[in-house]
Amino acid sequence: EVQLVESGGGLVQPGGSLRLSCAASGTSISSKSLNWVRQAPGKGPEWISHISDGSAISYADSVKGRFTASRDNARNSIHLYMHSLRDEDTAVYYCARGIDYGMDVWGQGTTVTVSS
C-alpha cells in the first residue's frame, strides 16, 4: 500500500521557520511528481508547491520567496522549508502524489500554527 506521512508541524511564532517532511512508503517517489497542499481552518485546500519527477519546482504566489521545497530520492521523501511565517500560514499541510494533472495519494497532514 502506498502511504505518505507528513511530519514536522508545530507551533511557531510569526517570522519563524519550520521544516516539514513527507516520507513515502510502498512506492518509490523518484519517478513521481509530488505536491504540497495546505488547508487553513474552515477553508478549502490551497495548492502551494509542485516538485516534478525531473525536480523542477514551482510555487504559489502566496509562498514564493518564503517557502522552499526539495526532494530526497535516496530517503524517498520531500521537504518543505518554511521561512518568514505569517499568521495566514496556519493550516494543515498535506503532501500529495501527482497522477497526470491530479493528486492521487495524500498524507494525513501535519498541522502548522503560527501564533505569538
Next chain:
Amino acid sequence: QSALTQPRSVSGSPGQSVTISCTGRSSYVDFFNRVSWYQQHPGKAPKVLIYNVSERPSGVPDRFSGSQSGSTASLTISGLQAEDEGDYYCCSYAGSYTWVFGGGTKLTVL
C-alpha cells in the same frame, strides 16, 4: 473569490443523482481538460475521485463521474448514499506547473 467557482451547497436524497459544477476563468479554459475532483470528510485528507476531467482511479465507485463543457467541469454522483455527504472540491491545472482549487461544495444527503 476563487478562480474556480463552485456552488456552496447541494443536496439530494438517497438514490438520487446530484451534479456539482466548477466554472473557471477564461484564462483556465486551455487547461480545463486537466480538472480533478476530491471528496473530503471532516478531519480527513482529501480523496481523489476524478482526474483528467473524467478518469476514475481504481477503487473509486463508478457512481462518480466527471465531464466538461467549455469552461465548466462537472462531477455527477449517481445513486446517492449517506456516506457521500461531505465537501467536494474541484482542482484545475493552471499552467506553468501550478494548480488552483475551487472554493468547495458541501453535499448534504437528506
